[in-house]
Amino acid sequence: MNVTGHTSRTASIRDVAAAANVSYQTVSRVINGHPSVKPSTRERVLAAIEELGFRRSATAHALASGRSRSVTVLTANITHHGYANILQGIEEAARSASYTMAIGVLESADETAVRADVQRAADAGGGLIVIAYDPAGVRALQEVPAGIPVVGVVETPARTPGGDLPWVWTDDRVAAYEATRHLLSLGHETVHYVAIPSSTRRTAARTAGWRAALREAGATEPRPVQGTWGPAGGHTAGRKLAADPSVTAILCGNDDLALGVMRALHEAGRGIPGDVSVVGFDDAPHAAYLTPSLTSVRQDFTGLGRAAFGLLHGVVEQSAPVAPHPVSVPELVVRESSGPPQSAA
Amino acid sequence: MNVTGHTSRTASIRDVAAAANVSYQTVSRVINGHPSVKPSTRERVLAAIEELGFRRSATAHALASGRSRSVTVLTANITHHGYANILQGIEEAARSASYTMAIGVLESADETAVRADVQRAADAGGGLIVIAYDPAGVRALQEVPAGIPVVGVVETPARTPGGDLPWVWTDDRVAAYEATRHLLSLGHETVHYVAIPSSTRRTAARTAGWRAALREAGATEPRPVQGTWGPAGGHTAGRKLAADPSVTAILCGNDDLALGVMRALHEAGRGIPGDVSVVGFDDAPHAAYLTPSLTSVRQDFTGLGRAAFGLLHGVVEQSAPVAPHPVSVPELVVRESSGPPQSAA
C-alpha cells in the first residue's frame, strides 16, 4: 500500500540516498548490513527506504555482483510423483537459502531441442540442476556448457570417469533387489518386471537390481516388459502378463505402472495377491489406499531434491567440498498386494 | 563445446564488437535483428559471435530493457494433480513465448509469510501468476503490490467489484452440479460431499454446485464433510460416511479424496457401486485404472495454465485486451464407481 497516494516508479538506491541525504554507497552498505555505518545514519537510511518503499532490484543486484542466487531445474516432467517431489525438495532448500527456483521443461529428447533448452537455462545466469532420469535429462546433463555450475539428479552414478561429478541419486539398484527378494522369499518361482523408461538402455538401476536378485536365487530371468511412466503403460504390460498363467509375481518400475498392471490383472480375472503378487516402486501417496493396498519401495524424493540443491549451493559458493553422494536408503513397505503364491498358500 | 580449447569468460557484446571491428551498438543491432545493418557487416558480426561463443546475458538484457520475459508462479503446492498440471500448462505457453518460468511455493498461509513470498517474487521483476485455490494463494493474490502485472487462477470469479480482474478459472460450480445430478438421476435419495480445502469458506464453487443440484431436486442437504487434498483425508472422511448406512452416494472434491473414501468403504465392507456410489473430481490419470474405475469430472488444468499465461502475456505486452474468462467446460466421465442404489437395482 502506498499511503501518500502515488508511487511513480520503484525507488532506486540513489533516490533513497537523496532522501536520506547520504551517498548511494552508504545506502548500499545499509541494505547489505555492512558494520561501519553510524547508527544514526543507518536509522535515517532505513527510514527513507521505508518511506519510499524501496526494494533492491534482483536483476541489478545479479548483474553487478555476478551472483544471481537462482537455480534453474531442467526436467522432462513435472507432474509425475518422483519428479514433482524432487522439485518440491529443491524449492524448499532453495527458499531457505534465499534462492529463486526456475523450471525448464525438456519437451523432447531431440538433440538440438535439448541443446536449445540448456542454453536458455544457462543464459538465466544461476546454477543448474538437471534431473537425468530419462534420455532427455541425460542428454541435457551432457550438453551443459563448461563453467556453469551444475548438479545432476541421476539414476545411477557413472563409474567416475574423470573424478567425482556433482551428482545425487538414490540407490535404486538395492531397492529393486530388496523388492525382488521379498517376492522370492514369499515362495515365488521368479519375478517379472515392468520397467519404467530408463535413462540409458544399459544401466537401468532398477532393472539391474531385479536381475541381480533373480540371478542370486537361481531363478529364471524373464525379459523385462517395457512400460511408460503412467498407468496406461502398466495396463498394456499387465495385459500381456495376465495372459501368462505362469506369472505369479510382478515388480513394477513405479506405482502408476503397478496400478495399471493391477487393473489389467483384475480385468483378466486374476486375484491379487491370490493369483499374482504385485509390488510397486516409490510409494506414492495413493499406494497405501489402493485396494488391495500396494506393497512398494519408499523413496525420499524430497530429500533427494534438497540434497541436490545443497550440493549446488556448495559448488556455487565453493564453500563446502563437492562430493557426490546417494541420499537415503529406500525402504520396502509391505502391504496387501504381495503374498505367497497359490501353490504355497 | 569449445574447440579452441579455452574459454576464459563469457564474451560480452563489446568483445564481439572488437572481434568484428564494429561498434557494440552494431552488435546489438545484429542480435536484435534490426533491419538496417549491411549484410556483409552482419555476416562478420555473426561470425564473431559464433567464434567467441557469445550469448546475450538475460540479466543485463532485463536490466537495460526493463522487460524481463519471465513469469513467477506463486502456488501453495506443486505435487497435486491440479496444481502440477496448471504449472505444466503455464510452462508450455511460457516456453513458446520465450519466457522463463520461476516458481515460488507458499509454505504457509500466515500473513507475514505470504507477504514475504510475494515480495520475493515481485523483486524478480517479471509478471506474476498466482494460483488462488487455497487460503495461502488467495492471500497472496491480494498482497501483490500495485503496478506488478498479475494473473490469478481462481476457484470462483469474484462478482467483479471494481471492473474486470485478470483471472482465469474453470466452471467448478457447473461441474459439481452435473456430477451431483448424475448421481441423483441414478436414483439416489441424496448425495454426500467430501470437500477439498477451499480458498474461502463461503464461496467454494464445488460445494455450491453440489448444493444447488440437491436443492433443485428437493433432496435433503447433508453437511459436507471436510477433507484435505490427499487420500488420507478422504480415508478419514470415508470412515465416517461408511458408518452411516443411509449413505448411498458420495461426491468427492478430487480423485485422491475419492480414493481414500473408496478404501474406507471397502474396509467397512461396503461395495462400490453396489452399496455406495462414488464420484471423484478432476479425472486424474489414475482414476480410470482404479478398481472399480472412478467416475469423475474431467478438468483441463493444462489448458487453464496456458490461458493464465496468455492473459499475463497480454497484460505485459498490453497488446491483447485483458478480459477474464473461464476456460473449458468440465466434462463428466462415467465409469464403474457410480450406479443405481441397491433398492433401485
Next chain:
DNA sequence: CCTGCTTGTGTGACCGGTCACATTCATGCC
C-alpha cells in the same frame, strides 16, 4: 550544386546496483 531523406554506423548516457579506492575526521600513542 545544395537541400533533404534514407541507409548504415558510432557515441554517450543510463538501467540499478557493486566494487575498489580515496577522503575526512576523531583517536591513540610516542
Next chain:
DNA sequence: GGCATGAATGTGACCGGTCACACAAGCAGG
C-alpha cells in the same frame, strides 16, 4: 604536537546490455 590508525562516508568505474541521438555517405529532387 605529529603521525599512524581505524571508523564513517563519498567518488568513479564497471557489470552487459539498451536507448536516444549524432553523424557520414549515397542518392533523390528542385
